[in-house]
Amino acid sequence: MTPYALTVDAGIGDLRVADHLLHTLAGELALPEDVFGCTHLVRGDRPRVVLSFTPPSEPLPHTARERLTALGYEVSPGVPDAAGRAVLYPGVAALTGTLTVADVLARSAIDRVTVLGAPGEPDPGTRLVTWDHVRPQWQAGELVLPAMPAVGGTLVPFEVPAPTPCCADH
The missing domain is CATH 3.30.70 (Alpha-Beta Plaits)
Known part of the structure; x- marks a missing residue:
């Protein structure tokens, strides 16, 4: 920054x-x-x-x-x-649909992708379903996208575009 x-x-x-x-x-x-x-x-x-x-x-x-x-x-x-x-951030408009982790890093200002609960970084060829909603966070001067495992070996951003409010079914 x-x-x-x-x-x-x-x-x-x-x-x-x-x-x-x-x-x-x-x-x-x-x-x-x-x-x-x-x-x-x-x-x-x-x-x-x-x-x-x-x-x-x-x-x-x-x-x-x-x-x-x-x-x-x-x-x-x-x-x-x-x-x-x-x-x-630079490149955010290019992060739509399903991309590989390598594409996310090449097309945007995102420095790294991490997977919750997993050591290290994901394989660059791993597919990330963006939901057209990619919200990385600044961590120690790097723009880091937290992701989580999803169906079929894909990843999704940790932050979902339309979260269900807590206790929505009450």
Whole structure:
């Protein structure tokens, strides 16, 4: 991550709403496709999800901060933590359908894929069913996609696009 990041606090409490706002703001601000747009969970007295935008090599235009502030968002420099969940990142648009782990790594900014409960990294030829919803996380400066085993020897991203709420059947 670079020192050019901005954090946007919109008082959001839901990841899906935060994802949608990240896409909306990136479009309204005409941010380049190589920007990283992440969500960060903030705990404490006022738990919420904040957003961060980080371009890879140069600052966002000063007008971006001004526009975000004018829209009523609390904007601050930097990122709130080093463990953001990436929603926008270079190559995310190419991660659709079923791809091999090698394709995921070659087509996007994702540095590694890990499999929950498995030592090491998966074979590069292992197929990953993306569900068109690939949300890697920053871990020790690397963008890492947590995955889990699925039917037929495939993998799926750990985060599902439409999770079932806890106790949904009650």
